[in-house]
Amino acid sequence: MANVQTVKIVARLRPPIPGELSDQGIRIVTTDDENDFPAICVNNPRDQSQVFKFPFSSCYGHDSRQEDIFKADVRPLIEIVYSGATATIFAYGVTSSGKTHTMQGTRSQPGVIPRAVEALFEYRQTCKDDASLSVSYMEIYRDEVYDLLVDRETAPKLPVRENDAGQVFVANLSSVPIQDVSDFNKLYTIANKQRSVGSTLLNRASSRSHAILTLEVKLTRQDKILTGKMNLVDLAGSENNKLTGNDTSRLQESAAINKSLSVLGQVVHALNTGASRIPYRNSKLTRILQDALGGSSVGLLICNLAPGLKFRQDTLNTLNFAVRTRNVENKPVINEHEAQPAPKLHFSATRPAPPKLAPLTTAPIAGPSEAPSIVPRSVPSRVTGAAGPSRVPRKSAAFHMAEAAPYPNTGKRRESGIGFVRERYNLNKGLTDQDIDDKISKAVEAEVERRLKEKLDEIERQRVAEEERARKEAEIADSTKDQSLEIGQRSLPPGLLTPLLKRHQDLDNELRQRLQELEKKYDHGRRDGDAVHKLSPMSRKKTGRAYVALARSHSEKGDLQIALDLYRKAESYVPDNIKLKERIREIEWAVSHGTVFQPSPKRTRTRKRARRTTQARVVKFALSTVPEKSTSNAESDEEVVISLLGDESTVDLPERGKGVARAKFGVELTNSPTKLGTAEATRPGRECGDASCTTAGSA
């Protein structure tokens, strides 16, 4: 059985910054008893005689140094990464509490990230295995993912996807090999300038996005390849807009930040209460960090705290979040796969194989001291290009075909805004969706042109041959010396050549017309692809559903290939729909194995409407009881689209009455304490009474 590990939580209190009043609102309490954890103590804002006490694995005061926190809590994770597991470190806290200072630091006081890179390279020297390091860096800004290693101006929104083994990854995210610390520093300095930062009343350089940096270590150990990863997450801070003085644009950023943090809280809450559905999909942040929360990663949460009365309520929220996170259980695994080179893909082999989950094996593997406590996971070689939250997926053969074709006119590859970095770090391999589209489009155009030319040449050849034949016939006729022929009739019988030429002309026109239609269709398809992004979520959902309905009717008729194309089309509108993906895989499987595909029975209209009603927009947190979900396994195609798109804003809570009590979380955001707390805030005694927090008054 996999070893269960809870997320380790540590607290760091920053010193007052210039202009800030120093008070004793937040204190660190330690005892000499080794068994007693250090704790953060905060007075109850409503009753000053009451003191809330929050125990942590370690507490760092305002005079703590960057190296203290690194040595005690981060360095031990380096060995874990070299054992082939994933470690995730989060910096969490209210805006201006010191998250970026802790993770990134300054030139004179480097933070966790540069120190971790240094330690990873140091460890490599002592490591017996052949190890290579690479880095990827993304930000989540207003719930969209951007690659920080490509030019900000041209960086497209990146889609979040899931591979066959159920691992979530960001598609097309660059992963850049680094040879040493200076390689990393160059890259990191440029990338940090691309991050969304803005000035607020609380922080001159406030992060407006969540940043996730992943350091990946690939180890070759005998016939196995181990992939260890360290995710370093600098979260944006929760914001009270009264304090930050945000303007309209800042308010939108702030809403996105607060919403994603609120979903993070909901995920932790759902994990703690053993809910049947964990709302990972409610924000990109939680989706990407799924593996670190209740997944297979070792977790460390650094809670950054700002001193001062004005932050007291936010501090209490942060501390409550930390206490709940401490109970989140992960089951770390070692990511390993066979070292044989992956077979080269053919153009026809780019479609995914039928689903097959990565088996979990229990055999311990030899390695560094932490290794035996982690279960190795054999990763099928075909998914290794897309494992984990930030791997670059293996590029399709179609991409490579297009990649091989030089650009017309210049014959050179295109360069990006930060050309030298891309050149230096081979970033051109991490092309954007647009680049790939362009390349594929050019390759297709070239192919159409080639085929057109081939056809025309063939027609010309046929025409010449026919003319030759006609000429020979005329010669034979001439040689019979038929006296009845007059001189003017010797060449060709009238009307013989004209229909032939006309037929050729018609063929030519028909072919041209067909090819034009083909090109039009292709262009239309491309416009469709662009249009997907411009549609509202509801329109995307509707279009996706229409394609699913069409696909279903074809699959019922047995036209599986057409049905498959239509399901794929539907997928471009609802790319996150797992059930749709499953349906596609099922049909692919049926097509490739020549078996019969039996679609599941269609759901009745009444049930659909009932479910839609439950998904009505809710702008405030409310509890309601809805009929328990049908346990039937039958999933209609409509459900394929609806289930995953419509039902994401609910979290199952423990059963209440006959139905399942569901907490609905609204789209409207607030960070006022009563609303932000959502489920927790509405429960009496929840704020600090539960979990492991006690009052100093009673202590």
Ligand SMILES: Nc1ncnc2c1ncn2[C@@H]1O[C@H](COP(=O)(O)OP(=O)(O)OP(=O)(O)O)[C@@H](O)[C@H]1O
């Ligand atoms: N331990 C520390 N020692 C000295 N200065 C610190 C410390 N922690 C934070 N600061 C200073 O406090 C200010 C705010 O810190 P920082 O930008 O890291 O906050 P943050 O939590 O990342 O904020 P936001 O969420 O708005 O991005 C900065 O000027 C930083 O230099």
